[in-house]
Every structure is written in structure tokens, then in C-alpha cells.
Ligand code: HEC
């Protein structure tokens with residue numbers, strides 16, 4: 001009799017323990033995997049939430065944000081169709097939306113060119129929006145040094161960067177509150193996922209052990225952040241002293257130059273592109289480009305790449321320049337050698 005009671009009691013205890021355990025979150029092994037957004041783990045480790053953090057993100061919000069970025073307009077929550085943000089550009093004229101660097105810890109333009117060529121993506125002046133929520137500063141380095149107060153607020157705030165770029169880069173208008181929410185929600189949807197950062201099995205073990213190792217939180221935060229760049233660096237390059245000689249000691253590679261011509265220049269300088277100025281594959285077009293190289297004009301090859309053009313009243317579309325991280329001196333020589341090859345003229 002006593003024995004049976006003990007058994008029942010034991011069973012009862014086991015069952016109730018199991019029930020209790022089933023309802024307590026399993027703290028020892030969080031269910032994180034390759035699909036987990038990176039920020040989710042950082043916040044769990046005690047990382048401070050950034051100003052652009054959003055508590056509630058719905059699929060509708062993301063959809064609206066995507067429309068604003070791809071088409072420049074969307075429908076407000078009240079059902080009103082918005083005016084286009086810019087008459088001249090889409091955000092994607094200058095920014096990609098997916099990964100564009102094979103190694104997220106580097107902004108090497110030569111590695112990027114090979115990578116985007118494989119993925120059939122454009123090679124553009126501005127940085128991809130993929131992982132933009134994971135960055136900690138925007139408009140960095142020479143953008144702050146050279147543009148000063150215009151970008152100082154944008155440097156510290158993603159939302160300010162969006163407003164700055166919508167008005168200055170895209171030559172458009174400020175976003176309304178609901179539009180800003182939608183764009184930022186969309187950005188969160190294309191933030192880094194753990195699987196994109198290439199952790200080893202050992203590193204995953206370390207990450208998954210965090211609840212047992214409070215004192216390790218900072219080192220795991222550091223480990224995660226070492227896998228991607230916290231900012232998009234920008235160094236404004238110079239034109240060579242002697243434009244005929246070009247950049248000293250660099251030999252152009254026409255096959256790379258062809259990729260730049262097609263994946264970069266022709267993205268905008270084509271029929272129906274954002275520029276009226278067409279860069280086609282006609283020999284005469286290449287000859288003209290070659291002829292302009294030594295000129296002391298904004299449209300000479302080195303100048304147009306390193307300095308771009310300016311928006312002026314009456315003619316808003318302008319060409320953003322390429323910082324060195326977006327096109328290296330070597331790549332400009334590559335482009336030049338391709339243009340000269342196609343023109344059948346060698347000037348260097
Ligand atoms: C004509 C080209 C162009 C267009 C169009 C454009 N941008 Fe940009 N954008 C740039 C350049 C150049 C930068 C400089 C920093 C970088 O991205 O490397 C930049 C930077 C940014 C940044 C900061 C990125 C960083 O990490 O530093 C944000 C955010 C941004 N743009 C949002 C937008 C949005 C939103 C739109 C559309 C409404 C847009 N941009 C349209 C050229 C453009």
C-alpha cells in the first residue's frame with residue numbers, strides 16, 4: 001500500500017516537474033540559428049538598442065517601405081497615395097539592396113566588382129542597404145570632413161541619413177513620419193542574419209552558451225561585431241597629377257574595365273537611364289571619352305569619377321562621385337584601358 005503511494009507520488013512529482021519545465025523558457029540552449037537576426041542576439045546580450053530600433057514591425061509596413069525604396073512612392077495607412085520622393089531617381093539608382101561585398105569585414109572594391117559581376121548586380125557609388133541597420137554611423141570619414149554641418153547629424157543617425165539622402169542625393173523631398181517608419185521597417189527586414197556572418201562551429205558553441213556565462217557577454221558581442229563593418233568608410237580620392245600618365249605605376253586591365261563600364265557607368269548612362277548622356281558601345285563614344293581624358297573639365301574621365309557633378313537649379317540630376325572604397329585608382333586605370341582598347345587609341 002505504502003509502496004504504491006510512493007510510486008504514485010513519485011510519478012506525480014516527475015510529471016509536475018516536466019510540466020513546469022515545459023513552460024519555463026529553456027535558458028541553457030537558446031534556439032538561435034542561421035536565420036536569427038544578428039540584432040536579436042546582441043540585444044539579448046545587453047547591447048543598447050539604437051535610435052532607429054522599432055518595437056513593432058508588420059509585413060504591411062515592410063511592404064510599404066520596399067515600395068518607397070523601389071518606386072519612390074507608396075500608399076499611406078490612411079489609403080492615400082504619396083507623391084514620389086524624387087522626380088529623378090529611385091533609391092536603387094545608387095544603392096543595392098543585397099550583399100555586395102563577399103567579405104563583410106572589408107570594403108575592397110576589387111573584391112566587390114568580382115562579386116557583383118557573378119551575382120549580376122550593379123557596381124554603384126553608394127553602399128548597399130543590406131545590413132544598414134547594423135551599422136553604427138553613416139556618412140563617414142570624408143563625408144563629414146568635407147561636407148561638415150550638412151552631414152554631422154546624419155553621421156550619428158540612420159533616420160537623419162535617410163532624410164539627407166532623400167533631399168540631397170536623390171534631389172527629392174523629406175519623408176513623412178509614416179514613410180520613415182516604413183523605410184526603417186524595411187531596413188530591419190534586410191538586416192544581417194547570423195548565417196550571413198560565417199561563424200565557425202566553435203564560435204556558435206560559444207554564442208549558444210551565453211546564459212551560463214554572464215561575464216562573457218562583452219566578448220561575444222565583440223566576436224559578433226568583428227564579422228561585419230560597423231560603418232561604410234569613405235575616402236575621397238584625387239585625380240592624378242598628370243592625367244595623360246594616369247595613376248603612377250598602375251597598369252590597366254581591360255577585362256576588369258569592361259565590367260566597370262557595364263555594371264557601373266551604363267547603369268545610368270543608357271536609354272531610359274537617369275542621365276540624358278548615353279554611354280553606348282559605339283566606337284565613337286569611346287573615342288570621345290579618350291579625347292576628353294587630359295582635359296581640365298568636369299567631364300574628363302578622372303574628374304567625373306573622383307568629383308562627380310553638381311545638381312544645379314533647373315537641372316537636378318547629377319552624378320555622385322566614387323570614393324576610393326567604391327572605385328579604386330587601379331579600377332579607374334582598368335576602365336581607361338578598356339575605353340582605349342574599344343576606341344582603338346592608346347594614350348598612356
Ligand atoms: C544619386 C544617388 C543616390 C540616390 C538616388 C540615393 N542615395 Fe543614398 N547615398 C548616396 C551616396 C553617394 C551616399 C554616401 C554614403 C554611402 O552610401 O556610401 C548615400 C548614403 C545614404 C545613407 C547612409 C549610408 C551609409 O551607411 O553611410 C542612407 C541611409 C541613404 N543613402 C538612404 C537613401 C534613401 C532612402 C534613398 C531613396 C529615397 C537614397 N539614399 C537615394 C547616393 C544616393
Ligand code: HEC
Pocket residue numbers: 093094124125260261264265266267268269274275276277298299300301304305309317318319320
Ligand atoms: C548613379 C548614376 C550614374 C552612374 C553610376 C554614372 N553616372 Fe555619369 N552622370 C550621371 C548623371 C545624372 C550625370 C549628369 C548629366 C545628366 O544630367 O545626365 C552624369 C554625367 C556624366 C558625364 C558628363 C556628361 C557631360 O557632358 O556633362 C560623364 C562623362 C559621365 N557621367 C561618365 C560616367 C562614367 C565614365 C561612369 C562610370 C564610371 C558614370 N558616369 C557613372 C549619372 C551617373
